[in-house]
Amino acid sequence: MYSKLLALLNKPEIYEGNEQPFWDDKHISKMMLQAHLNPTLEAASRTAEFMDRSARWIAQIAPPAQFKRLLDLGCGPGLYAQRFYRMGYTVTGIDLSRRSIRYAKDHAHKEGMDICYVCGNYCQLDSKEMFDLVTLIYCDYGALCPSDRREVLRRAYASLRPGGRMILDVFSRAHAERFSAYQVWKHCPDGGFWREGAHLVLEEGFLCPEHVIGRRIAVVTPEEESVYNLWNTCYTPQKLQEETQAAGFEVCGMYGDVAGAAYTEDCDTLAIVIEKR
Ligand SMILES: C[S@@+](CC[C@H](N)C(=O)[O-])C[C@H]1O[C@@H](n2cnc3c(N)ncnc32)[C@H](O)[C@@H]1O
Numbered sequence: 001m002y003s004k005l006l007a008l009l010n011k012p013e014i015y016e017g018n019e020q021p022f023w024d025d026k027h028i029s030k031m032m033l034q035a036h037l038n039p040t041l042e043a044a045s046r047t048a049e050f051m052d053r054s055a056r057w058i059a060q061i062a063p064p065a066q067f068k069r070l071l072d073l074g075c076g077p078g079l080y081a082q083r084f085y086r087m088g089y090t091v092t093g094i095d096l097s098r099r100s101i102r103y104a105k106d107h108a109h110k111e112g113m114d115i116c117y118v119c120g121n122y123c124q125l126d127s128k129e130m131f132d133l134v135t136l137i138y139c140d141y142g143a144l145c146p147s148d149r150r151e152v153l154r155r156a157y158a159s160l161r162p163g164g165r166m167i168l169d170v171f172s173r174a175h176a177e178r179f180s181a182y183q184v185w186k187h188c189p190d191g192g193f194w195r196e197g198a199h200l201v202l203e204e205g206f207l208c209p210e211h212v213i214g215r216r217i218a219v220v221t222p223e224e225e226s227v228y229n230l231w232n233t234c235y236t237p238q239k240l241q242e243e244t245q246a247a248g249f250e251v252c253g254m255y256g257d258v259a260g261a262a263y264t265e266d267c268d269t270l271a272i273v274i275e276k277r
Pocket of ligand 1: 023024043045046073074077079080094095097100120121122136137
């Protein structure tokens, strides 16, 4: 028992992946959708109030009149996509979660919104369409391993017309500096976020070199044990600038968040507006 548990809790190599799905897991995606749809909860999506402000700001710096065709990477259940559509963009959203895409499509159909939702991996994006604006919102970029980050930027760049823009956000270096390592366990006899039935969660959060935050979550049920590794690379403006420039983009602006706050070294996030020249 002791050695089995230790093996589950063994710290992973940096950016080690998962053997089973996370975003598209049948139960986890259900819990995630509930979190997305809670307008006051800052968890899977930010609050509705923030998303309203954020969409308005995006429409100011890349107005639909000049940046009509918008591609939202990691659109989830379409909370931003709906807002963009109402502002006059022609919207395509892509997401890994079948449950979120199903919800997004049903919602668009009910509301009579002509939004194109696609279930897929944006690291394998192979769009025949050209876009004027690409968004990747809520720090998803930093959750990717370095090769996936290069891939998503390369593919976003290829899908933009010259002069097209991309907007993304990440956690900042200050966020990593405020982070404290932790170890917690939780018993969920009636099910919870990770499993529908009884389960035990053993979780560790740790800081790796280069301001990468790692989380190792071991989920133990009466029938099986699984582990999940989640990552967040935290950025300085310089590091984000270097990565996006390496993909061919030119930097138009840096902000403290995707609602256009001024960036200071204390900001928890960092948002960048980049352009294909
Ligand atoms: C933190 S949520 C943010 C959702 C949305 N951008 C928002 O702000 O409401 C991250 C989303 O990205 C999706 N996702 C993660 N990795 C992905 C990938 N490689 N390809 C497509 N979608 C992905 C997840 O399924 C999830 O819906």
